[in-house]
Amino acid sequence: MINYITVLLVLFPLLGSVIVAFTRGEQVKKIALGFSLIELAMAVFAWTKFDYTNPDSQFIYNQPWIESLGIHFKVGMDGISFLLVLLTTVLVPLIILSSFRKEFRKPHALYALVLFMQTGLIGVFTSLDAFLFYVAWEAALIPIYFISAIWGGEDRIRVTFKFFVYTMFGSLFMLIGIIYLFIQTPGHSFDINQFYQVALDKGTQSWLFWCFFLAFAIKMPVFPFHTWQPDTYTTAPTVGTMLLSGIMLKMGIYGVIRWLLPVLPLGLMQWGQTALILSIIGVVYASIIAFTQKDIKRLIAYSSIAHVGLISAGIFALNVQGMQGAMIQMISHGINVVGLFFVIEIIFDRTKARESYLLGGIAAKAPILAATFLIILLGAVALPLTNGFVGEFLLLNSIYEYGVWYAIVAGLTIIFGAVYMLRMYGTVMFGKEGMASSTFADVIGTEKLVLFVICAMVIFFGFKPQYLLHISEASVNNLLEIIKLKMQ
Amino acid sequence: MTVTQSLFYFLAFVAIFSSLLVVLAKNPIHSVLYLILTFFTLTGEYILLNAQFVGIVNIIVYAGAIMVLFLFVIMLLNLNVQTEPQKTNLIKFIGIITGGIGLVVLTGSLKASDPSNLVVIQNVDMGLVKNLGKVLFKDFLLPFEIVSILFLSAMVGAVLLARKETK
Amino acid sequence: MENITNAITLVPLNHYILLSSIIFFIGIIGVITRRNAIVVFMSIELMLNAVNLLLTAFSAYRGDAAGQVFVFFIMAVAAAEVAVGLAIIVMIYRNNNSIDIDLLNKLKN
């Protein structure tokens, strides 16, 4: 039974998606939530059986798919995958729950797409076959595109379409890289282990590096491939924004960890520093832009670029702190950013405004919202004993190990982050009542529940990060060893 | 220069001249007539090449049947010099230059190959009906049959298209 | 007859190739310089005839009858094409009262 857990995790939401797609009426939300909760339960069950000490993938399910091409439906989870699967399974119910108070047109389609996306996401995180990975990668893109484009806000068609074509563009290059590697594999197979065995010369790895990195960098996004992101985050419905920022961008990071570093170590040697510098530029650049953003959703979007830049820089620093920091920061960022976008949604829902100059004085009217918002925000600005700190600390440490000046520049994020976040918090929550926020009701019901769960996670993982770090430790060490070995 | 050679060059000259006139003549009917003349000169060349049957068929089918069809249509549509549309001289000029370049390039490329003249005709009767018939109905039976499909299709189509629509 | 066939070798094959090339390209020039659909079509016929000449020449020099048989097929196909082509031209004339190909440019971009 337990050996089928991975494939179950991948396919169960798909089943849910189909069922939800053909359901009508009020219960759609609840059914979708039910599916996501069962999925969560399965993930937790897997957690209880998960062997932390084993660096290799566990619960492997391997079924030939397209044999002539050596394509297998091979899924499994090592620590790195499992953490992200956990993140996905935790966030999806929260995201669904967060939308409970909102009325959508065609809700069945929306929730079906959300669940479908979950399949894609978990597929990406668990694939052990490059082809399957690519398929899942695309499969995750299409639902989110439709979610954003159908239920999005102003100018949604243009903005989301740009996002779609842009990311598609990147992933096509990845496809090229995958096919190339496939041809080079000794056994003509897409199996990840075969990919790890491919030994190519430096020149080849260099361009292959860009093939992959382009796809991942656009997804994350890393400066200067980020311009789709603020618009899309702002325009997409909050459910979509949460999915995009909370989980989907981790696909890019995960891709780097799983498919870029160990497969192309020489390419990494050649270009790793460039990637790291780009990431760090993104950190500072996005932070500075966030200073004067009036639209709070856009502000969070830019802050997300900064956070992701740090994660990516940590990964390219290629040390265990960076890798583990990236792992935990992915989780933290997922939790925090979902929380932040949810708060923004709550505010927008009540005031129909996202511009900070229209808002103000909300803290006095909605103390619970103010408190939870603050906690999540503190997580985002990496205050110690919140989840954000652990990741940021480790990441900055790893960048420091890579180079002092990089760390100093990247470290500006802790200052800049505080500046823009607190500035935003100040204008929105403090001060005089804004034009749009003269009447404001505090959070209730499901909103409260979601916020409390998120806050609880923010604080809990701040106190006990080891729970998460533990999971990926063995795999990360193993991975780094592989990379180091191949780099020589 | 032997008779054959002079004949060849004469026919070639007429062929080129008349085919140029096909292209240049303002009146489409003249074009048709020049085209027929070209066919005749080509028939001469065929005969020079010892391909008598081809030459004869060329006259019968091309000059006799196809060209008459052309003439019919031109008459039917009442085309003449007045109605004949002309391209601007520039385009004509460019067209001729282009064609000329193409010709130079093509001949240049073929010249380089210099196919030998050494091949001696082994079979004098090769171009005769009997011989060709054997080849046609032995080796090329299938295309011969399949062409009928083409004809049938073309026939049906021509009727279909040329007929005035009742509906 | 005998004379002629024996004399064939006196004209180099290259000259035949050249002749048919010239006619072929005269056809091409016709295709691009004329606006009357029928004349264009006739130019194409000119091209086909150049090919016929080429094939026959090769056939003769190779002593292989297949080339000449192929010429028959070309003629046959040409006849079929002419039938269809003229039908199309007639049809167009009926609708447009003209067979000027440059007047037919509704489909573009």
Next chain:
Amino acid sequence: MTSIIIIAITAIVVLYLGLYKVKGALLPVSVLGLLGAEASLVCGWDKNISYFNEMLVFNNYAIAFSILLIATTILIFLMSGNYFEKISSNVAEYYTILLFALTGGITMVSFQNMTMLFIGIEILSVSMYIMAGIKKNDTSSNEAALKYFLMGSFATGILLFGIALIYGATGSFNLTEIAGKASEQPFLFYTGVIFMLIAMTFKVGAAPFHFWTPDVYQGAPTLVTSYMSTVVKTAGFAAFLRLFGSAFSSVPPIWTVTIAAMVVITLLIGNITAAFQQNVKRMLAYSSISHAGYMLIAILLLGQASPNAILIYSVAYSIASVASFGVIVAVKEHKGSDDLSAFNGLGRTNPVLAFVMTVALCSLGGIPLTAGFFGKFYIFGVAIAANYTWLIAIAVLMAAVGIYYYFKVIIAMYLRDSESGESIQLNGSYQFVLIFCVLVTILLGIAPSLITNIL
């Protein structure tokens, strides 16, 4: 061979049925005949029979493509319903001509002798000249017919010149013999090859000989267009590959640079111009040019994998094209237009049609889990194996552009609002075809092994 005979007989039967005004029987008889032809082809699998002094050789390659051609024709026939009846009363003739055209196509994919290639191409072309013009009172249709005809004949001239030169160089029309004697007269031979290359690229609609494609596709009746873009194109490519793969493969490929340049131009022109189109049908015409570009890659890099790549691509492309043109026909009939705006809101008014179109376009765009993805996958695989990185880079860029314009239609269907909310009623066989195409597209997207191992 049997299949050609069966189809030809069916065509004649249909013609007679038309004569006796048995309109109801036309479609069933045609389909039955085609199914019989399919059966006869399947029987010949792996037998590698050659006919009449190697005029035609039905090897697996030929059979596979023939099956595809016939299957596509069946699908298009099933969609025709009363499409032709609206154009004219001579429905039987249309079926007849299309069936004849199909024999031409089969000849093209199974030829072993240049004669057969020539005649096959002509049968197909002449039939299509006619079919393009069957809307006799429609000036667009007229124009399409004339353009197709004049340019097609011109290309025929080029083709013949090429054949003649090759004959001159080798003294044979048989592919195997040509391959054996190719090096005797290299310059003559190469000139011939270049001419044939030009003619073949014209037939498949690759740049810079693509000019006829958009205009003819747009002007021709949509169902005919779907036939052109599937059967004609597939047959063209199969013949192209067969010619180059067997006759010309024995000499060093001097045409590489030429074809590579053509691929690039084709991809650029096809995709980029398509991105500009507001008419969906014309957009698909340009997209078909771009697909020609992708398929040309397989010919550019002739090798073991090429036939497979072309076959898979053709299958995916044909099915998706049939589906998408089917939807266009339905929309055009209902809304009187096949502009992009006519598709607005289709997702709401006609979810099934919109879904079919979406799947078809995704397949054309090469989105994973559709058949089209594997088409591109194999093509890219061929190019990557040959280390054509730069070419792949362009192809990928253009694939992104492709996705851009395909999704423009999808966006129109799902994200824009329509003026009228009525739904389009479709008859049974029409629905069957659309659903079948979707299912096959997805099935092949999930389990491409069904066709990848055929050749």
Next chain:
Amino acid sequence: MTEQLAWLIPVLPLIGFLINGLGYKKNPKGLVGLVGCASVLGSFILSILVFFDIKANGAKTIDLYEWISVGTLKIPFSFLIDQLTSIMLLIITGVGFLIHVYSTGYMHDDEGYGKYFAYLNLFVFFMLLLVLGSNYVIMFIGWEGVGLCSYLLIGFWFKKTEYANAAKKAFVMNRIGDLGFLIGIFMLFSTFGSISYADIFPQAQAIGTPVLTAITLLLFVGAMGKSAQLPLYTWLPDAMAGPTPVSALIHAATMVTAGIYMIARSNVLYVLSPISMAVVAGIGLATAIFAAVIALTQNDIKKVLAYSTVSQLGYMFLGLGVGAFTGAFFHVMTHAFFKALLFLGAGSVIHAMGGEQDMRQMGGLKKHLPITWFTMLMGTLAIAGIPPFSGFFSKDEILAHAFEVSPTIWVIGVLGALLTAFYMFRMFFLTFNGKFRGTEAQHHHLHESPVSMTFPLIVLAILSVVGGFVGVPEAIAHLFGGHGESHLLNEFLSPVFSQSTTILNAAHHGHLSHETEYALMGASVLGVLISIFYAYTVYVRKETVPAAETARRVGLEKASYNKFYIDEIYNAVFTRPLDNLSQLFYRILDKSIIDGIVNGFGQLTQWSADKFRRIQNGYIGSYMFMMVVGIILILVFNFLF
């Protein structure tokens, strides 16, 4: 016993925070106050127990759990309780408790009562964590945590935008320092392979001076932010936006001294780097004088105290910089007493004045607020450095050490002391002497504060008076016939500083003679007395009232009154350019250039589509023509090349 209960010291306030924080709406005020005070009192009692335990048994390390473990980077959540810590514990919980008690009175009518206590408890928790941590990262947790609480409490009355802004400013400025601290930690880790004190200090002498200089300077950047030193001090005066007890606890007694604690904790590293020592001393001295000059002209009673705090913190750093670790720490302690007292006294005054903070509206409050008056007097005398009040001893010790290093420093230090005495008495006189200058309504409202507020005042006053006796200099003890061990604090703390004392002694020449010390003390006390007398002359005799806001000021006075325009300069140099840069990046770089390039691809496609489209012009002739051109090109290419 310490092991079993020490973890409760921070946890008790945390529990208090949770109770008050989660139930901030429902809990009755009595319970809130009780929980708030009791939790801190509990910690205080435990701290006393711990103190005696440490005194008897020496330092202890308490491991709680593994917090982060990544590769070789192991960060245990563990506490180190040594002498330094235990003193800090006593100060934090003791003063903290008093201020909690005071707050029950001061904040009684505030609607955010529960929230207030929750924050205050949270602050105590973090502050305790800061001093308890056995490694730099735990210290950093507390370090940032107190910054957060400072943010929350400064912005407690967040409805006023400028208060919220002050809170934000405090947090951000602190974060600038924190970045330095963080990088310092990284450097420590990469140098020593550990971040625990126990691993680092013993190895320190084996490490090269440049590295240590870098580390210590980076750490000092952190200290500059937290302890409001030049150039990162501007947040502290603004922090007075918070409730006055908060100013007393956080911005005077405890949090701001975290920087001193950190450097004292890292003393081994600092003494090994003369450059760092010089920098610390230099910055401290500069800050001391600079802030004192500003304090001279301030009219807001809390602002005066705030600048005085900055100045006193400067003294502490001066002490650290000249190697007087105990002295600096001594000053931390006494400062905690008297500055808390002064703030609470000021709070009492403000409470009585109904929220008025401008000294120009006060005057003659002596008779209305006798207890406040008296306790404030004690505090003022203590800060001014009049023997035998506590401030005298601690300040003297620092100055004496400074003289050892350089007499110039001593002169400047004494100058600062004179300024301190002047502005403190200026404040004192303006507030309590002369005639009442406020409105009639305020005059009626005047009353002595409730017991809950006066009790802490009295306790702190006592401490301010006697607090200095734990650190009587040897010279004075000698005068009274004492023996060597008169300096109790020095003796108690000696294990902490033993390593650095050895190093310093090795480098240094002998001690000051007692005679010199007497002379120095005498000189400074005399100066202070003159300074006080001058203040008396100006503000009591002449009853000068500071000019109104709009009055014309010139020269140094103008600069001082306007705080040397530092805020404006920062605004012009950092805030505004960054905001402009932000807009530049956003509008030009992001929207126009980068996104422009991305969109450019789209536009290029559209543009070329338009061009390609024109080729397809519908004319058969032109199609044919182009095809022929294509053919020719192909032929040319294939056969001419």
